Amino acid sequence: MSSMATPSKRAPPPGTRGPAKRPPKAPASSSEPYLRFHHSAALQKKTLSVLNTVEDAPDATEHRGALADLVVELTNCGLDTYFIEPLKQSGPGFMVQQSANLGMASVKQVMGSVIRQIIGRMDGAQLHSVCGSIRHFTL
Numbered sequence: 001m002s003s004m005a006t007p008s009k010r011a012p013p014p015g016t017r018g019p020a021k022r023p024p025k026a027p028a029s030s031s032e033p034y035l036r037f038h039h040s041a042a043l044q045k046k047t048l049s050v051l052n053t054v055e056d057a058p059d060a061t062e063h064r065g066a067l068a069d070l071v072v073e074l075t076n077c078g079l080d081t082y083f084i085e086p087l088k089q090s091g092p093g094f095m096v097q098q099s100a101n102l103g104m105a106s107v108k109q110v111m112g113s114v115i116r117q118i119i120g121r122m123d124g125a126q127l128h129s130v131c132g133s134i135r136h137f138t139l
Contacts, residue, residue: 036137043073044138050070054128054131055128055131060127061127065120067130072111072116075108075111079104083100083104
């Protein structure tokens with residue numbers, strides 16, 4: 001038998017963790033395939049502003065709403081880029097285009113609600129993790 005102690009896998013009690021630190025930046029290149037999309041300079045500026053605000057705040061949970069709104073906006077932009085714009089370019093006809101627009105509006109509404117509910121329940125470390133993921137996508 002070994003006399004080595006093993007660390008506890010239990011999470012520390014709430015409030016005992018130190019402030020979450022900004023995650024390190026991911027490498028600029030990766031051997032993994034990826035898809036990214038271009039968005040407006042205004043959305044990029046907003047993205048960086050919200051990320052900095054959440055990451056630098058003494059209590060990141062005070063900015064859940066702003067981060068949730070940003071995630072919804074980025075998600076909507078991605079859906080438009082990957083589905084609506086290619087559909088428009090294919091020339092599907094008025095009825096198909098309108099059906100797609102209506103369907104996507106419904107999808108965006110439901111997803112927005114789910115995103116806001118989930119992010120609205122996150123703690124500071126989880127919010128910082130989301131910010132790190134978004135930063136990784138901006139590289």
